[in-house]
Amino acid sequence: MVKICCIGAGYVGGPTMAVIALNCPSIEVVVVDISVTRISAWNSDQLPIYEPGLNEVVKQCKGRNLFFSTDIEKHVSEADIIFVSVNTPTKTRGLGAGKAADLTYWESAARMIADVSKSNKIVVEKSTVPVKTAEAIERILTHNSKGIKYQILSNPEFLAEGTAIQDLFKPDRVLIGGRETPDGLKAIQALKDVYAHWVPEDRIITTNLWSAELSKLAANAFLAQRISSVNAMSALCEATGADVLQVSHAVGKDSRIGPKFLNASVGFGGSCFQKDILNLVYICECNGLAEVANYWKQVIKVNDYQKNRFVNRVVSSMFNTVAGKKIGIMGFAFKKDTGDTRETPAIDVCKGLLGDKARLSIYDPQVTADQIQRDLTMNKFGWDHPIHRQPMSPTGVKQVSIAWDAYEASKDAHALCILTEWDEFKTLDYRRIFDNMQKPAFVFDGRNVVNVEMLRDIGFIVYSIGKPLDPWLKNMPAVA
Ligand SMILES: NC(=O)c1ccc[n+]([C@@H]2O[C@H](COP(=O)([O-])OP(=O)(O)OC[C@H]3O[C@@H](n4cnc5c(N)ncnc54)[C@H](O)[C@@H]3O)[C@@H](O)[C@H]2O)c1
Numbered sequence: 001m002v003k004i005c006c007i008g009a010g011y012v013g014g015p016t017m018a019v020i021a022l023n024c025p026s027i028e029v030v031v032v033d034i035s036v037t038r039i040s041a042w043n044s045d046q047l048p049i050y051e052p053g054l055n056e057v058v059k060q061c062k063g064r065n066l067f068f069s070t071d072i073e074k075h076v077s078e079a080d081i082i083f084v085s086v087n088t089p090t091k092t093r094g095l096g097a098g099k100a101a102d103l104t105y106w107e108s109a110a111r112m113i114a115d116v117s118k119s120n121k122i123v124v125e126k127s128t129v130p131v132k133t134a135e136a137i138e139r140i141l142t143h144n145s146k147g148i149k150y151q152i153l154s155n156p157e158f159l160a161e162g163t164a165i166q167d168l169f170k171p172d173r174v175l176i177g178g179r180e181t182p183d184g185l186k187a188i189q190a191l192k193d194v195y196a197h198w199v200p201e202d203r204i205i206t207t208n209l210w211s212a213e214l215s216k217l218a219a220n221a222f223l224a225q226r227i228s229s230v231n232a233m234s235a236l237c238e239a240t241g242a243d244v245l246q247v248s249h250a251v252g253k254d255s256r257i258g259p260k261f262l263n264a265s266v267g268f269g270g271s272c273f274q275k276d277i278l279n280l281v282y283i284c285e286c287n288g289l290a291e292v293a294n295y296w297k298q299v300i301k302v303n304d305y306q307k308n309r310f311v312n313r314v315v316s317s318m319f320n321t322v323a324g325k326k327i328g329i330m331g332f333a334f335k336k337d338t339g340d341t342r343e344t345p346a347i348d349v350c351k352g353l354l355g356d357k358a359r360l361s362i363y364d365p366q367v368t369a370d371q372i373q374r375d376l377t378m379n380k381f382g383w384d385h386p387i388h389r390q391p392m393s394p395t396g397v398k399q400v401s402i403a404w405d406a407y408e409a410s411k412d413a414h415a416l417c418i419l420t421e422w423d424e425f426k427t428l429d430y431r432r433i434f435d436n437m438q439k440p441a442f443v444f445d446g447r448n449v450v451n452v453e454m455l456r457d458i459g460f461i462v463y464s465i466g467k468p469l470d471p472w473l474k475n476m477p478a479v480a
């Protein structure tokens, strides 16, 4: 029986291995992690992450051929194929701080593999890593090899949170990069055989190692660039009276551009886009490609601009002060259908409003009060480390309360800010909400989820990203 071990039981390691286990009953899959709490949660009925469909998949194979364990060394030493899916945060100190990827967790995993292995291994990079990481890993492994042969493969993951299970079941492509030597090609084939259990052959792409590593960074940069492009247009729409929904619909009808990923928003978030583009920028700089680095840096600058622009719009619309005013925050996760808050734009927007002394009542159907308080007090990039390395009991921000539902968050509020596109925000009883708010009652929709005309008929003053401005807002001082 082929044995797979995955180091890192997070958003990628957990769902990816569950889908492999379900589709390959003849393979034993063990997911290991240094975090005892994470592994206990995987072994309980309350999984550590919320992902539609994940529970059902895990239930079918946990205890059959899918296991979660903290006994890392045992399972690594027994495995034929080892996936490494650990954190690769942005460095906060030293050379490359604020941009370069911190490979501390990756390197410690590689050294441990070298220490405990007694048979040949295929080591698969699942984490997103800088191009050429495989070379460094190869050196660590072969330097301590004791005659054991290692083949390194790059097999980046393209799943998006909220749709992880469907992305894993029907991937657009599976990418496998490896050495173009006989042993390298054999290793590529072994991993191909795993995916071939459920992925059609023409969707499994094989390349050299560096192309696979770089393709992951490139794909995220292209995706994020689309969002910054449409967000840049949203500012111009507001200035001119164009409607960003109509513009992106018209633009996306061009089959060369396509309709997906053109939703204007308060800014992109999530654990990957910013981190991976910063990483790409750093690699370009290290290769003397300043112009290329600056090109990609601009994607992040526009994203920061979009978040600031939103905060400025809220404050300037409300007579240039939100001091002491209650603002209901609807949604905190970085997108709908996930409880993940890593780099969510809600953090920057809330911090901006708190900087102007607002009182916030935050509601999100999937994010805990503890997580929100933690996010609002954590240092930049502090989130991307194993849980036990993060502050345990954050001191709460006084001006922030957590609400059980949207109605509680909006009661007596001066304004609502919609920061995540949860479906339930489309069908709220806005008449009831209006009646319970201070007047004038504002709605700032950072995700274009509400029916603007209907809300204006109720009496709200409505701002919706990239839509023609409410007459009230037109007379306010310019923002940005
Ligand atoms: N989240 C996504 O949607 C996504 C998608 C594609 C790629 N990625 C990439 O995959 C990697 C993992 O991301 P994630 O979202 O799963 O992170 P995560 O924080 O959810 O999971 C990483 C896990 O690795 C564990 N870990 C760290 N060092 C370890 C070690 N030495 N030994 C054992 N366990 C260790 C941590 O405790 C943590 O549970 C990152 O490189 C990320 O950029 C993420």
Ligand SMILES: O=c1ccn([C@@H]2O[C@H](COP(=O)(O)OP(=O)(O)O[C@H]3O[C@H](CO)[C@@H](O)[C@H](O)[C@H]3O)[C@@H](O)[C@H]2O)c(=O)[nH]1
Binding pocket: 128, 157, 158, 159, 160, 161, 162, 220, 223, 227, 260, 261, 262, 263, 264, 265, 266, 267, 268, 269, 270, 271, 272, 273, 334, 335, 336
């Ligand atoms: O038209 C759009 C699409 C997305 N977003 C925002 O962009 C962010 C990222 O969304 P999404 O890409 O759907 O989620 P992620 O889970 O971050 O997935 C991205 O990052 C992963 C980690 O690398 C990759 O594997 C995925 O392919 C890539 O889509 C979120 O804040 C979204 O709200 C927009 O503002 N407008």
